[in-house]
Amino acid sequence: MSTPRPSESRVDVTFPPAWDPGREIVLDPGSPEPLYFQVSRQLHAAIEDGRLPAGARLANEVELAANLRLSRPTIRQAIQALVNQGLLVRRRGVGTQVVRTKVARPLRLSSLFDDLTGLGGTPSSEVLDNRVEPAADGVPDLLETPGLTHVRRLTRIRSVDGEPLAVMNNYLPNGVIDPTDEELRERGLYQLLRSAGVRLHAAEQNIGARLATDEDAELLDEEPGAALLTMQRTTYDDTGRVVEYGWHVYRASRYTFNLSLTDGPH
Structure with missing residues (x-):
């Protein structure tokens, strides 16, 4: 039955x-x-x-x-x-x-602007800071340049297809590049560095997570307390000089990092 x-x-x-x-x-x-x-x-x-x-x-x-x-x-x-x-x-x-499908970004020596373009998106940037300022305590250490007196400070909101995705913060040794706001809106930072003759070689990167502050929430159109991914990156040229230090936050609801792992020596 x-x-x-x-x-x-x-x-x-x-x-x-x-x-x-x-x-x-x-x-x-x-x-x-x-x-x-x-x-x-x-x-x-x-x-x-x-x-x-x-x-x-x-x-x-x-x-x-x-x-x-x-x-x-x-x-x-x-x-x-x-x-x-x-x-x-x-x-x-x-x-x-x-919401749109998450942006899955491979970990490589490239800017978010270039990666978004390569993934078929339409990236845009809002420039909040683009200025030379005295190097605050600890900043010369981040840039591994003792005695550094002035740095270029960049803060941008990176969006894709009109939707905010990340807040990008960078310190660069003063004089490495002198970009206009228009250049920062239309091109990625690494593209600007390469155009200025900087030969990027390697980077050290740390990835973490935290909850959105009220300021983060306002800039990224999220709720306070929403999950964010964080990244700190130190980038070196082919002479071993630090050319930029970045600390960024990304909307975890829209963004992931992809890592490729291989089996190394035992």
């Missing part, structure tokens, strides 16, 4: 007109899979295959709960799971939106 299959409840969910309202979510109350996970899984699939494109806005939790005949906490749990994965973002005054 065959075991009867659990009854399946099929619910059609109509999304806002800009989303093409023919989409639907299928729920199976008899499945061992929790209902919130069924909703989350199917929304995830729709985001991954492009049925829910970047920038699309979800109906609010009350509407989704009513359309799916689920409780609001169940819908909230489903949405939060996708927020935690970086696929959805909650914005004040806007609602819950689909």
Whole structure:
């Protein structure tokens, strides 16, 4: 005698007109899979295959709960799971939106601007600082140049396709390059260094994480306390001179680092 299959409840969910309202979510109350996970899984699939494109806005939790005949906490749990994965973002005054796929950047001696261009994105920069200033305590040590008196300070917000991705901070020994704001908006730092005849050779880099401060949140369009990736990099030319020290923060919801590992000697 065959075991009867659990009854399946099929619910059609109509999304806002800009989303093409023919989409639907299928729920199976008899499945061992929790209902919130069924909703989350199917929304995830729709985001991954492009049925829910970047920038699309979800109906609010009350509407989704009513359309799916689920409780609001169940819908909230489903949405939060996708927020935690970086696929959805909650914005004040806007609602819950689909975000773009994360930028996966290989670790190599290149600038973020160049990598974003190579990945097919349209990078842009807002220049917040581009000035020569007295070297503060500790900065000559970062640049490994004892006696250094002045440095160039750069601060930029790097965006891709109009969405903020990172805040980039750099110190350079004064005189290495003298870029205009326009050059910093249109080109990557390493491209500018190479154009000035600097032969980049190697870099030391540390990657970490922290939570967004109020200032970070404002600059990156994130919520305070959101996860951020951090990077510190010291770059050397072919003579062993430090040509830049950078400390940057990236939105963890939009950005990853890729590392290639090989088996070395034992």
